[in-house]
Amino acid sequence: MATVRYLVNDVNVAIAFYTDHLGFTLDRQMGPAFAIVRREDLSLWLAGPKSSAARAMPDGRTPKPGGWNRFVLELDDLETEVTALREAGVRFRNDIVTGPGGKQVLLEDPDGNPIELFQPA
Secondary structure, rough: EEEEEEEEOOHHHHHHHHHHOOOEEEEEOOOOOEEEEEEOOOOEEEEEOOOHHOOOOOOOOOOOOOOOOOEEOOOOOOOHHHHHHHOOOOEEEEEEEEEOOOHHHHOOOOOOOOEEEEEEO
């Protein structure tokens, strides 16, 4: 099983996004600070501002949501899923692009963390 940690601004909003739009289920929640959601072999740790993962580094930098590193959800019908997510108001960083391995698109969770949706060629 793979585990990914994402920093989020609001754990409850993040839980709703991942369970309502991307097929995750809530595994555990530790108040407003932290939650774990799962989808198949992926465990996603949602760390809010009150979590230990959000504490400032010794040099003063503070971990923040967003960036470009991401996990990938592999789908059988990318176009249908993207259409449904757009209709639900989900934000995308780009349109579907096609490459030698298949098609992909990047969407964002409510805190700007990227998720890649991928359909193999």
